[in-house]
Amino acid sequence: KLEKVKKRESSILTDLEKTNRQLSRVEFELRKYRKRLIETESNISKVENEISLNKSNIERQREWIKRRLRAMQKYGSTSDTVMLLLSADDISQVMRVGKFLQYITVYEHRMLNAYREDMEDLNEKEKQLVKLKTELMNNRERVEAEEASIAKTKKEKEMLFASVRREESSYKNMLKELKDASKKLLDVIRESEKTDSFSAKGFSKLKGNLPWPVNGKVAIPYGSQKDPQFNTPIFRSGAYIQSNDNSFARAVYNGKVVFAEWFKGYGQLVIVNHGEGYHTLYGSLSEIFAKVGDIIKREQVVGRVGNSGILNVPGLYFELRYKGKPLDPLQWLKKR
Structure with missing residues (x-):
């Protein structure tokens, strides 16, 4: 054993x-x-x-x-x-x-x-x-x-x-891997900012007015939480929005795709640069419909919702970052 x-x-x-x-x-x-x-x-x-x-x-x-x-x-x-x-x-x-x-x-x-x-x-x-x-x-x-x-x-x-879930050491190890994956993701975003000349304005004024990237309910919110079984502190950089299997993930604003492939811990992932240091991340996809370099519009489909991330229910993992730092995405989306 x-x-x-x-x-x-x-x-x-x-x-x-x-x-x-x-x-x-x-x-x-x-x-x-x-x-x-x-x-x-x-x-x-x-x-x-x-x-x-x-x-x-x-x-x-x-x-x-x-x-x-x-x-x-x-x-x-x-x-x-x-x-x-x-x-x-x-x-x-x-x-x-x-x-x-x-x-x-x-x-x-x-x-x-x-x-x-x-x-x-x-x-x-x-x-x-x-x-x-x-x-x-x-x-x-x-x-x-x-x-x-x-x-x-x-x-x-x-x-x-x-x-x-049965073994605390395995669970803690998975959380450490997820933390490392988040840091690697930060490197991807920072590298794209260095090499990509794309620039746009307007995103910073949209707090509380962005469309939801998918229809569904928030299964896991953003922020610091504590695991009830092992009493382990957890910080989630994004929100997991549970939805139907065949739902589509849509960009919340105009931007440029800087990443579109598998990423450990995030499943199939699309990252969109919106300019001014803002990026949105769409993870746990079952299928990606965009490629790196694509210029996309607000509410354009970027992928099909799936369960390719760390959860075993269909939904979208959604992050919003400013200069690489995670922000609470629910504060930026329209109130429902």
Whole structure:
């Protein structure tokens, strides 16, 4: 047991990030197969409608062919033509009748060709329908498999958290790692300020008027807290806003993306420079929609909310920093 604890203490955040990366890959695959599933269902519905239309056309054409065959059987295939020509009074009428008969022949040929083409099209559509239904079944199986994989990975994450919570040394080690990660994050921000020429004004006047980066409720607030189990002091540099899995994280103000990738302890993270020394951080994302260098607008989507951070519930980890120092983000957001 001691060896297991020591191994875990080597880097809890590394184990967590490995699990989160695996979870992120599986969730991406799940979204892909769910999209395919919806597209396949839509295609099946479309093809079924086309088949129904084809069958209606074919039925009308069959009725016309039956009537034509009965007429030919009753009067003969050429008798009606001969009678029409003999009933003409002069050559001009004969020519008109002949032209009329020619139109009838062309029409009959078109009807028969249309019948043949519709039958061929129906055959192809029915083959397509069988293929789509097979594809639908395969996609459903893939979705079920990915959902099972996600459930398994989430269970592993829960077990990792449970083991950390049971052992005070592991928990303290994780808090130390998070503190170190926060310092490294400060280095990233300071480095970006040195190398990035982006400048903007106006952010400092928006305290209490910024839009919320995601709809949800604050699960963990900013600031100093004390762990109830181990009585350990904790300082949280940001707020965790719990929300739905498929919610989108939006920039609270215009700015430039200076970081957009995985960061240990923060999951998938986007950092936006708003000028005047202000930065906002959007962590625990399941998917990032921005890249370094992008100029973004207020309320523009920067990512999809997930649980790639240190918590095991969907939500957004949100920080606001001035010259690298964390500020209480809730004091800057609009009151609700």
